[in-house]
Amino acid sequence: MSDPAAQFPFPAAISDHDLHLFNSGRLLQAYRMLGANPLRIDAVDGVRFAVWAPNADRVSVVGDFNAWDARAHALRMLGASGVWARFVPGVAAGAHYKFELRHRDSGTVRLKTDPYARAFELRPGTASRVAAPAGHAWQDAAWMQARRGWDWLHAPLNIYEAHAGSWRRHPDGRVYSYLELAETLVPYLLEMGYTHVELLPVTEHPLDESWGYQSTGFFAPTSRYGSPDGLRAFVDRCHCAGIGVILDWVPGHFPSDDWGLARFDGTALYEHEDPRLGFHADWGTHVFNYGRHEVRGFLLASAYCWLSEFHIDGLRVDAVASMLYLDYSRRAGEWLPNRHGGRENLEAVEFLRELNVMVHGEFPGALTIAEESTAWPMVSRPAYLGGLGFSMKWNMGWMHDTLAYIRRDPVHRRFRHGEITFGQLYAYSENFVLPFSHDEVVHEKGSLLGRMPGDDWQRFANLRLLLAYQLTAPGKKLNFMGNEFGMAGEWSERREIDWASLSDKRHAGVHALARDLNRIYRDTPCLYELDFTQDGFRWVDCHDAERSVVSFLRSARDGSFVAVVLNFTPVPRVAYRLGLPAAGHYHEVLNSDSRYYGGSDSGNHGVIIAAGGEWMGLPAHAALTLPPLACIVIAPMRDT
Numbered sequence: 001m002s003d004p005a006a007q008f009p010f011p012a013a014i015s016d017h018d019l020h021l022f023n024s025g026r027l028l029q030a031y032r033m034l035g036a037n038p039l040r041i042d043a044v045d046g047v048r049f050a051v052w053a054p055n056a057d058r059v060s061v062v063g064d065f066n067a068w069d070a071r072a073h074a075l076r077m078l079g080a081s082g083v084w085a086r087f088v089p090g091v092a093a094g095a096h097y098k099f100e101l102r103h104r105d106s107g108t109v110r111l112k113t114d115p116y117a118r119a120f121e122l123r124p125g126t127a128s129r130v131a132a133p134a135g136h137a138w139q140d141a142a143w144m145q146a147r148r149g150w151d152w153l154h155a156p157l158n159i160y161e162a163h164a165g166s167w168r169r170h171p172d173g174r175v176y177s178y179l180e181l182a183e184t185l186v187p188y189l190l191e192m193g194y195t196h197v198e199l200l201p202v203t204e205h206p207l208d209e210s211w212g213y214q215s216t217g218f219f220a221p222t223s224r225y226g227s228p229d230g231l232r233a234f235v236d237r238c239h240c241a242g243i244g245v246i247l248d249w250v251p252g253h254f255p256s257d258d259w260g261l262a263r264f265d266g267t268a269l270y271e272h273e274d275p276r277l278g279f280h281a282d283w284g285t286h287v288f289n290y291g292r293h294e295v296r297g298f299l300l301a302s303a304y305c306w307l308s309e310f311h312i313d314g315l316r317v318d319a320v321a322s323m324l325y326l327d328y329s330r331r332a333g334e335w336l337p338n339r340h341g342g343r344e345n346l347e348a349v350e351f352l353r354e355l356n357v358m359v360h361g362e363f364p365g366a367l368t369i370a371e372e373s374t375a376w377p378m379v380s381r382p383a384y385l386g387g388l389g390f391s392m393k394w395n396m397g398w399m400h401d402t403l404a405y406i407r408r409d410p411v412h413r414r415f416r417h418g419e420i421t422f423g424q425l426y427a428y429s430e431n432f433v434l435p436f437s438h439d440e441v442v443h444e445k446g447s448l449l450g451r452m453p454g455d456d457w458q459r460f461a462n463l464r465l466l467l468a469y470q471l472t473a474p475g476k477k478l479n480f481m482g483n484e485f486g487m488a489g490e491w492s493e494r495r496e497i498d499w500a501s502l503s504d505k506r507h508a509g510v511h512a513l514a515r516d517l518n519r520i521y522r523d524t525p526c527l528y529e530l531d532f533t534q535d536g537f538r539w540v541d542c543h544d545a546e547r548s549v550v551s552f553l554r555s556a557r558d559g560s561f562v563a564v565v566l567n568f569t570p571v572p573r574v575a576y577r578l579g580l581p582a583a584g585h586y587h588e589v590l591n592s593d594s595r596y597y598g599g600s601d602s603g604n605h606g607v608i609i610a611a612g613g614e615w616m617g618l619p620a621h622a623a624l625t626l627p628p629l630a631c632i633v634i635a636p637m638r639d640t
Contacts (some may be wrong), residue, residue: 008076010041012085013048019081022052025293028358029308030301031219034083035116036130038093046089047130049075049097051114052294053265054082057104061086062111063097063127070100070109082294093132096121098259103266110266113216113259115298120204120216122223126259131220136232140239140311147244147313147365152391153431154557156528157476158518159246160194160484161437163211164202164225167481169496178221178230182237189243192484193518196244198316200438202231203250206257208493211438212248213318214255214285218302221310228310235311244313246367247306251299251355252319253285262286270295276336280322282329290323290347299351300358307363314367314391315359321373323348349388356389367391369433380431395432395475398423403440406466407451410458410548410569410629417545420568424537427474431532434475436483441491449486458570460486460506461599461629464513464592465566468631471517472527472554472564474537484514509598516597520590520633526556540565540579540616547571549626551578562589562635565626572602573626579616585637586610586622593627602627608634 014033021027022034034050041048049061059075065088066072075084098111113120118131165175168184176184189197202225204217212222221231235245254270256262261270271286272278278287289295306312322328327335327343338346356368370379370390381387405419413420441447448466452459463486470477482497485507489498501507521527530536540551540563548568555561563580567573580586586608593599608622615621626632 007074008086010044010046010087010089012050012076012078012087013039013041014050014078014083014085016079019078019083022083022297023081023293025295025297025300027297028301028304028362030297031116031118031305035114035118035219036097036128038091038130038133039087041087044089046087047091047095048085048087049073049099049114050083050085051075051099051116052081052083053099053101053269055104055267055269056084056101056265057107058102059084060100061088061097062100063091063095065091065095065097075099091130093130095130096125096127097130098127101265106266108266111259112264115218115261115264115270116301117204117217117220119220119228120223123206123208126206126216126257128217129223131228134229134232134309136229136236138232138236138311140236143239143242144311150365152365152367153532154529156195156522157433158194158471158521159196159198159433159476159478160189160192161198161200161435161478161480163200163438163481163491163493165208166491166493166496168499173495175224177226178234179226181225182234186234186237186241186243189238190241192515193522194243195522196246196313197238198246198478199248201248201250201318206255210255211493213250214253214283215250216255216257216260218298219305232310239311245311246314246316246369247312248318249303249306249315250318251288251302251351252317252323253280253283253287255285270298274336276330276334277326280329281334287322290345290351296351296354300355303355303359304362307359307366312366314369316369316371317352317355317390318371320352320370320379321376323352324372324374324376352388352390353383356391357383360389360391370394372396378430390431392431392433392476394435394437394478395423395427395430396435397426398432398473398475399435399440402466402469403451405568406462407453409453413548413568414545417548420550421542423473424539424542427537428532428534432475433478434470434473435478436470436480437478438480438491441480441482441487445490447487447490448483449488450490454570456506458629460510461570461593464510464597464599465568465629465631467510467514468517468590468592468633469566471521472562472631472633474531474554476528476531477521479514485511506598509596513592513597516590524562524589524635525558526554526560526562529556530554540618547573549573549576553581560636562633564631564633565624566631567626567628570628572628573624575623576626577615577621578624579614579618580610580620580622581618582636583610583612583620586634587637588632589635590633591627591630592632593630599630600627602630603632604634607637
C-alpha cells in the first residue's frame with residue numbers, strides 16, 4: 001500500500017469546521033475553500049485544488065502544469081465530506097486546469113470545469129484558470145460607507161440596463177473591455193443622469209447568444225471583457241462617479257453542457273435526478289436542487305462572492321417564477337407536486353428567503369430585485385413576515401398593459417382606457433420597478449419605437465410620451481440601452497446599438513428628453529420619495545376615456561407636489577380644466593412636445609395661474625393646453 005504522506009506531502013489546509021459548514025450549506029465564502037486557491041504551505045507556493053464530488057470513485061486535477069495527465073495529481077477525499085483536495089506546488093496564476101472524475105457506478109471518466117472557478121479561458125475554450133489574487137486598489141470607501149445607510153425606499157432609482165458586449169464596439173467589431181467600459185460607459189451614465197447600471201449576466205458563459213443567462217461560471221467574470229480586476233476597476237469607477245452597479249444573476253437553472261455542472265460526479269449532483277423536477281425543456285437547462293444543502297450553499301456563496309469581492313450593489317434575480325412553481329411551463333404529467341400536493345417549490349422558496357436574509361444582513365444597502373412575472377404574494381416583503389424578502393420586484397403587469405395600450409392606434413385607445421389606469425389597483429402591493437428591459441426589444445417584438453402607431457411624427461411623439469409616463473408613474477425605473485434614443489431596430493448581441501441614429505434630429509430629440517427626464521426625476525423628490533405608498537399618488541382624473549387623457553398628482557414627504565397630465569391622442573386639448581391642490585402660480589417643469597425634443601412646441605408657455613374653486617375634488621383649478629401625444633408636468637412656482 002502506498003504511503004499517503006509520500007503521495008500527498010502537503011496538507012490540504014481545510015478545517016473540519018469549514019467542511020461542516022459547507023456540508024450544511026452555511027459556508028458563505030466557500031469559494032475560498034473550493035476551487036483553485038493560491039496558497040503558501042510550508043514555505044512553498046502553489047495552488048490548492050478542491051472540488052465537491054461525493055459520488056466519484058477517483059478525482060484528479062489536470063492542466064497545462066502536468067501535461068493534462070490524471071496520474072500526476074490525484075486528489076483525496078477529506079473524510080465523509082465529499083470534498084476532494086490537493087495542494088500542488090509550483091502552479092502559478094493563469095494556469096489552465098480541469099478536474100478529471102471517474103464515476104463510481106459506471107466507471108466512466110469525464111473532464112469537468114471547476115464549479116468554483118474564479119476565472120476561465122476565452123470561449124470557445126472551456127478550461128478553468130487559476131485566478132490571481134485580487135490586485136485592484138479600491139477607491140470607493142466613501143460610497144461603500146454611504147451605502148450602508150442608504151434609504152433606498154425613498155431614494156431615486158433609475159437603472160440603465162446594458163449588455164457589455166454590444167453597448168459599444170470597436171470599428172473592427174471587437175467588444176469593449178471592462179476597462180474600456182469604465183472609460184466610456186461611466187461618463188455616459190453620468191451625463192445622462194442614471195443612478196445605476198445593470199449589466200446583463202457577466203458570469204462566464206459559453207454561448208454569446210445566451211446573453212449570459214446560461215452561466216457555467218458562477219464565480220467568474222467572463223473573460224470576454226478582460227480580467228476580474230478589470231471588472232473591479234469598472235465597478236470602482238462607477239462608484240467614484242456616484243453610480244451603483246447591479247448584476248443580473250441566474251440561480252434558477254444551468255446549461256446541460258457535458259463539461260459543466262450537469263451530472264457532475266456521474267450523478268445528479270447539482271440538479272434533480274427526475275427530469276420532472278430537474279429539467280427545463282423550454283430552455284434545455286437543468287434546475288438546481290434547492291433541497292440539497294451544498295447546492296444552496298453553492299448559490300449563496302456565488303451571491304456573496306459578487307457582493308463582497310466585486311463590491312456589487314445589487315442582484316437582479318432572473319426567472320424567479322420558474323423557481324417558485326414546480327409546474328412552470330409544464331403540462332399535466334410533466335411535473336411532480338410538493339409534499340403537500342401543491343405546485344409550489346417549497347425548497348426554492350426557502351432558498352430565496354435565505355438568500356435575501358443573507359444579502360440584507362451581510363451587505364446593508366445592497367439590493368435584490370426579482371424578475372417575477374406572476375401574482376406570487378409578498379415577493380418584496382421581509383422574510384420574517386412571510387415574504388420572499390426581495391428589495392423590489394419588476395412590475396411585469398404594468399409593463400405589458402402599458403405597451404399593449406401605447407401600441408394601439410390613438411383612435412382606439414378610448415375603448416381600452418383601463419390598460420393605462422388598472423395598474424394603480426395593485427401598484428403598492430409590492431415595491432415595484434417599472435421595466436422596459438431587453439426582453440421587450442428582442443425575438444421579433446420590435447423596438448419600443450417600432451411598436452408605436454401612426455406616421456413618423458406620431459411614432460416619435462408616442463415614444464416620448466411613453467418614456468415620460470414611465471418616469472412620472474410611481475415605481476423605480478429601468479430602461480434597456482437604446483431605449484433612451486429610440487433605437488429603430490431590435491437589439492442584437494452581435495453588434496453595438498445604433499449610435500449612428502443620433503445624427504437624426506428625431507432620435508436626438510428623444511435622447512435629449514431622456515436626459516432631461518432623468519435630471520428632473522433625480523431633482524424632484526415627489527417623483528420618487530413615496531413610490532411604494534399610496535400617500536405619494538392621487539388621481540386627478542382617471543376617467544377621461546373619451547379624450548384618452550389621464551392626470552395625477554405625485555407628492556413628497558414634505559407635502560410638495562407636481563401634477564402630471566398625459567394626452568394619449570394626437571389632438572391638442574385647449575383650455576383643459578385640471579383640478580389642483582392649491583391656487584397660485586404654476587410653471588411647466590416638462591413638456592415632451594417641446595421643440596427641443598422634436599415636438600410641435602404646443603403647451604403652456606410662461607406662468608399658469610390656478611384659481612380657487614373646487615374641480616375634480618380639489619380646491620383649485622387651471623385651464624391648460626395639452627399638447628398632442630404628450631406629457632406635461634407642472635409644479636407650483638416657489639416664492640421669490
